[in-house]
Amino acid sequence: MATFREAIRSAMRQAMREDPRVFLIGEDVGHYGGAFAVSRGLLEELGPERIRDAPLSEAGFTGAGIGAAIGGMRPIVEVMTVNFALLALDQILNNAATLLHMSGGQVSVPVVFRMTTGAGKQIAAQHSHSLECYFAHIPGLKCLAPATVQDARDMVLGALADPDPVCIFEHALLYNLEGALDEEAAPADPWRAAVRREGRDLTLATYGGSLGKCLDAAAALAADGVEAEVLDLRSLRPLDRPAIAASVEKTRRLVVVDEGWRTGGLSAEIITSALESSFYALDAVPRRVCTAEVPIPYAKHMEEHALPKVAEIVAAAKEALRG
Amino acid sequence: MSLDDLGRDGAHALLREMLLIRRFEEKCAELYTQQKIRGFLHLYIGEEAIAVGALSALTADDNVLSTYREHGHALARGLGAGPIMAEMYGKAGGCALGRGGSMHLFDASRRFYGGNAIVGGHLPLAVGLALADKMLGRKAVTACFFGDGATAEGVFHESLNLAALWKLPVLFLCENNLYAMGTAIELHAADTEISRRPRAFGIPAERVDGMDVVAVERAVRYAAEAAREGEGPRFLELMTYRFRAHSMYDAELYRSKAEVQRWKERDPIQLFERALRERGWLDDDARARVENDVLGEVEAAVRFAEESPWEALEDLEKHVYVRRVGADEGGA
Amino acid sequence: MAELVFEMPSLGADMEAGTLVAWRVALGDAVRRGDVIAEVETEKGVIDVEVFADGVVSALLVEPGTKVPVGTALAKLETGGTAGSGAAPEAGSGSSVGSGSGSSESVSESSASVSESVSESVSESVSESESVSESVSESVSESVSESVSESVSESVSESVSESVSESVSGAGARAGAGARDFVRVTPAARALADARGVDLRGLVGTGREGVILLADVERARERPVEATPAARQHARERGVDLTQVRGSRPHGVIGREDVARVASTAAPSPVDASPESRMRAAIANAMARSKREIPHYYLTHTVDLSRATVFLETRNAGKPPEARVLLAALLLRSTALALRKHPELNAHWTEGQAAPRESIDLGLAISLRGGGLVAPAIPRTDTLDLDALMAAMVDVVERARRGALRASEMAPGSLTVTSLGERGVDVVVPVILPPQVAMVGFGTPARRPWVVGDVVVPRPVITLSLAADHRVTDGHLGARFLARIASYLESPETS
Numbered sequence A: 001m002a003t004f005r006e007a008i009r010s011a012m013r014q015a016m017r018e019d020p021r022v023f024l025i026g027e028d029v030g031h032y033g034g035a036f037a038v039s040r041g042l043l044e045e046l047g048p049e050r051i052r053d054a055p056l057s058e059a060g061f062t063g064a065g066i067g068a069a070i071g072g073m074r075p076i077v078e079v080m081t082v083n084f085a086l087l088a089l090d091q092i093l094n095n096a097a098t099l100l101h102m103s104g105g106q107v108s109v110p111v112v113f114r115m116t117t118g119a120g121k122q123i124a125a126q127h128s129h130s131l132e133c134y135f136a137h138i139p140g141l142k143c144l145a146p147a148t149v150q151d152a153r154d155m156v157l158g159a160l161a162d163p164d165p166v167c168i169f170e171h172a173l174l175y176n177l178e179g180a181l182d183e184e185a186a187p188a189d190p191w192r193a194a195v196r197r198e199g200r201d202l203t204l205a206t207y208g209g210s211l212g213k214c215l216d217a218a219a220a221l222a223a224d225g226v227e228a229e230v231l232d233l234r235s236l237r238p239l240d241r242p243a244i245a246a247s248v249e250k251t252r253r254l255v256v257v258d259e260g261w262r263t264g265g266l267s268a269e270i271i272t273s274a275l276e277s278s279f280y281a282l283d284a285v286p287r288r289v290c291t292a293e294v295p296i297p298y299a300k301h302m303e304e305h306a307l308p309k310v311a312e313i314v315a316a317a318k319e320a321l322r323g
Numbered sequence B: 001m002s003l004d005d006l007g008r009d010g011a012h013a014l015l016r017e018m019l020l021i022r023r024f025e026e027k028c029a030e031l032y033t034q035q036k037i038r039g040f041l042h043l044y045i046g047e048e049a050i051a052v053g054a055l056s057a058l059t060a061d062d063n064v065l066s067t068y069r070e071h072g073h074a075l076a077r078g079l080g081a082g083p084i085m086a087e088m089y090g091k092a093g094g095c096a097l098g099r100g101g102s103m104h105l106f107d108a109s110r111r112f113y114g115g116n117a118i119v120g121g122h123l124p125l126a127v128g129l130a131l132a133d134k135m136l137g138r139k140a141v142t143a144c145f146f147g148d149g150a151t152a153e154g155v156f157h158e159s160l161n162l163a164a165l166w167k168l169p170v171l172f173l174c175e176n177n178l179y180a181m182g183t184a185i186e187l188h189a190a191d192t193e194i195s196r197r198p199r200a201f202g203i204p205a206e207r208v209d210g211m212d213v214v215a216v217e218r219a220v221r222y223a224a225e226a227a228r229e230g231e232g233p234r235f236l237e238l239m240t241y242r243f244r245a246h247s248m249y250d251a252e253l254y255r256s257k258a259e260v261q262r263w264k265e266r267d268p269i270q271l272f273e274r275a276l277r278e279r280g281w282l283d284d285d286a287r288a289r290v291e292n293d294v295l296g297e298v299e300a301a302v303r304f305a306e307e308s309p310w311e312a313l314e315d316l317e318k319h320v321y322v323r324r325v326g327a328d329e330g331g332a
Numbered sequence C: 001m002a003e004l005v006f007e008m009p010s011l012g013a014d015m016e017a018g019t020l021v022a023w024r025v026a027l028g029d030a031v032r033r034g035d036v037i038a039e040v041e042t043e044k045g046v047i048d049v050e051v052f053a054d055g056v057v058s059a060l061l062v063e064p065g066t067k068v069p070v071g072t073a074l075a076k077l078e079t080g081g082t083a084g085s086g087a088a089p090e091a092g093s094g095s096s097v098g099s100g101s102g103s104s105e106s107v108s109e110s111s112a113s114v115s116e117s118v119s120e121s122v123s124e125s126v127s128e129s130e131s132v133s134e135s136v137s138e139s140v141s142e143s144v145s146e147s148v149s150e151s152v153s154e155s156v157s158e159s160v161s162e163s164v165s166e167s168v169s170g171a172g173a174r175a176g177a178g179a180r181d182f183v184r185v186t187p188a189a190r191a192l193a194d195a196r197g198v199d200l201r202g203l204v205g206t207g208r209e210g211v212i213l214l215a216d217v218e219r220a221r222e223r224p225v226e227a228t229p230a231a232r233q234h235a236r237e238r239g240v241d242l243t244q245v246r247g248s249r250p251h252g253v254i255g256r257e258d259v260a261r262v263a264s265t266a267a268p269s270p271v272d273a274s275p276e277s278r279m280r281a282a283i284a285n286a287m288a289r290s291k292r293e294i295p296h297y298y299l300t301h302t303v304d305l306s307r308a309t310v311f312l313e314t315r316n317a318g319k320p321p322e323a324r325v326l327l328a329a330l331l332l333r334s335t336a337l338a339l340r341k342h343p344e345l346n347a348h349w350t351e352g353q354a355a356p357r358e359s360i361d362l363g364l365a366i367s368l369r370g371g372g373l374v375a376p377a378i379p380r381t382d383t384l385d386l387d388a389l390m391a392a393m394v395d396v397v398e399r400a401r402r403g404a405l406r407a408s409e410m411a412p413g414s415l416t417v418t419s420l421g422e423r424g425v426d427v428v429v430p431v432i433l434p435p436q437v438a439m440v441g442f443g444t445p446a447r448r449p450w451v452v453g454d455v456v457v458p459r460p461v462i463t464l465s466l467a468a469d470h471r472v473t474d475g476h477l478g479a480r481f482l483a484r485i486a487s488y489l490e491s492p493e494t495s
């Protein structure tokens, strides 16, 4: 057993031990121990060259990571939260995601961007948003969202093994999650969705921090005799569209649970994908449970109200059973 | 301004304000462990002289912007302990209706524009506010507080350049507490004397003892006067230290307890108290009165927060737009 | 002296538990507000924990090294009443803990009641739909099957049920389906209905706001209609689709009066609703669908009928006209026997695949005098000898022209045979009747030059043609099938 946080740390440690090109750069990754304590202890183990504290310069150190990747290194850039990654969005979009194509295939950027995402800790609107879809929109990037302890490790290793820029979105509420961790295992293919619970009556498609809610909802539905299949998308770009199609064609009903906002969000993409592949298999209007269209508020009752809730997922599922 | 210029009453007012911030925040820490206050809670304890000194040198027409470590500035700006505490509780009586919390205190009527938690993100806002004042012919200045860490951000440099270029009345008030979260200034700044940087933009800058409330008041007053007279922006590097963790708690792996202890010997409240006693302006009785007065205010603030209702959930989506349009109409 | 419980503090929003690393105080120690009294290990490291009151440590409740959840009592303090106003906030905070948790309870209560009411309304509506399915399953008892399907005459009823459904949608509007002028049906249900030829407009949806679900289409297909013989007769005469009629007799059995009611309340079709035009519309439907959906391939095969002609002449010699067997019967029988050997062509295309059929029930295309066409099936054609088959053909043609076909005959047969024999046509290029997957045509038998050995001789010949669904079979199989019919015709005594 290990925590999600330890699993990421374990993967980074393993990668840095095995490959001298790998290093970690970001704000407070070293002396502070990581804003979310992910890299705690690594500075002592690996030294300040490999665990590199960066000033408050998101665009600067992210761009430096990109440059180092071009120069032959395998950097892991940690951005504290996806909100702050917006300061580096220019670098990520206009450089990391673009250079390969723009150079006619000459300049590849094997960099990994790790960042925290999601709400639930009452840290209000500048620290809580789920902006995965901004990144999943960008060709040239790959996007992963681990939802289990094993995936937390496997995806770091999978991303480092990939020749392209990969963003990993770590939901802040998952860091304390405990689960089985096999540190010896060959990392699972990160680009495929995983069925976390089988069912025949409807598909709950989700990722990252919402997986737990979907599994809870599926358990509640099971008590009412409804067998929900829970599909963990894992990769947000590329989306595992065949897996979505297969599940939806089996269950004929789709509810997408996404902590991002509804309008223009990932849920829209997932549902459209299902419609394109499996329209005639659908026996219900696809539904989505998303965050209310507000900046995440501070007060607990408002924050909770704004976020997808198990009861809402159950209600959406029951609605879907009725067409 | 010297202590003499301040006079006994002026000095007592500064002491009371600093003590209010101190006691208020200690209460916050306690309430945090009881889970009344949640989220991040960045305490200002140790740095009170800056907010109190600086804001006592400004007028009601001036704009103030701060960071997520802004309880002190908000209190010194007169937002009221009650609405601030209620905000931290997430209650409807809070100064941001429970939506902002500790890091996002606002009061537009006092020209207090937050409460900003994207490090460096509010510097361009300060430039814009000052630009507006200048264009509208208002004699206001804009005071913008930020930390040493923020000086590494790109927008820091962009904002300084713009303010100097356009000769805007901005007071850049850098609270240099030697750390950006857990990263010591030696690890984040190539030149640790931050006040040399604005000079590259032609902005007059000076280092000030941020533990000395009178020195801060004096420096800010001069700087504000110059800016108000159209001489362009001014920059102050206020040397200080935070006595507590970056946010509510951290393991403080990045600094030694001895270092913290050394700085605590320069506690701005104690320093000032000592100066007043030396001058014969403060005795035990007076000190106890101030203490009780301040504790009473903190208590009242807690009561206010406790008694304040929760914002109704139906109102969750309020204040997302001033006016909803099109198919969105009908909302708040 | 008051007692204060010192609890494992919450040192971060994500902290759920902490490990007590060490006590910095001992039993009996006096502590002051702000003193560090313990060290607690969290995910972020060891944190000094302070106390918020003055007092004397009266109990240490947790051993160092123990991990406990936030809120667990760690120690007890005796607090004196001497701390003056400084102690007041403590007392206040004690009570405020209570009131605070009270208010947070009320928050969670209200959210609980929200979710309750949601689940209530959900379960209510679920049980509603349960009762619907119950009543449906009750009515599923007898297996007298009235087909609602794709044969020409079936779709004849389409236009009627269209008008029936108008009144149904009126009810739907009351139920909240709204003033939508389209049928609300899920894509899956629509796809199945399409494949099975179920008329969606007549179905009652059990989904929310009356949406037709996949299960509704499946049920419509399965639901056997229980009706009195008189009701069936009347329904046939009036072209009413019995599956769309609600029975008022006990157990939902449809009586003649139910049919009459539907037939009379059916709003007149916007176009001419005469039986002829209805049939025309139905043919149009079926044929358009066939041409739209079925990738036809066509083969022809010309056969020498000399032996068959002789065979029939011999057989019919000395018999009264009504006992004679005509060439048509021989053609049909040859086809039925050949189909036995090629069961691939005896199938229906449903839900995207070919469903094999058990029995061989050849459809017979019959043109009606008033115009139009029906294709009743002759049950178990292959088991009938020539005389029985002849009799069956005569009977079905006669009844078809009278409009007295049985419902079971209107179910789509194996494949349909068409003969434009009397019309002088050389070759028929058939259009398959969905959901069948093949159709056989016979041209006009005629004497033609025929090469026998090295000489050309006049011979009676006929051209067989096959249209088959390329999704199901290929030309090779079709050719063998035609060759087999030909071989039966060439040696009729063996067939």
Ligand SMILES: Cc1ncc(C[n+]2csc(CCOP(=O)(O)OP(=O)(O)O)c2C)c(N)n1
Pocket: A027, A056, A058, A080, A084, A087, B067, B069, B117, B118, B119, B120, B146, B147, B148, B149, B150, B151, B175, B177, B179, B180, B181, B246
């Ligand atoms: C753009 C951005 N990056 C990172 C953070 C996380 N963060 C919050 S405070 C802080 C340190 C800021 O240090 P400094 O500017 O010196 O202010 P201090 O906290 O010392 O007052 C960091 C890294 C943030 N809020 N915004």
Ligand SMILES: [Mg+2]
Pocket: B147, B148, B149, B175, B176, B177, B178, B179, B180, B181
């Ligand atoms: Mg700092």
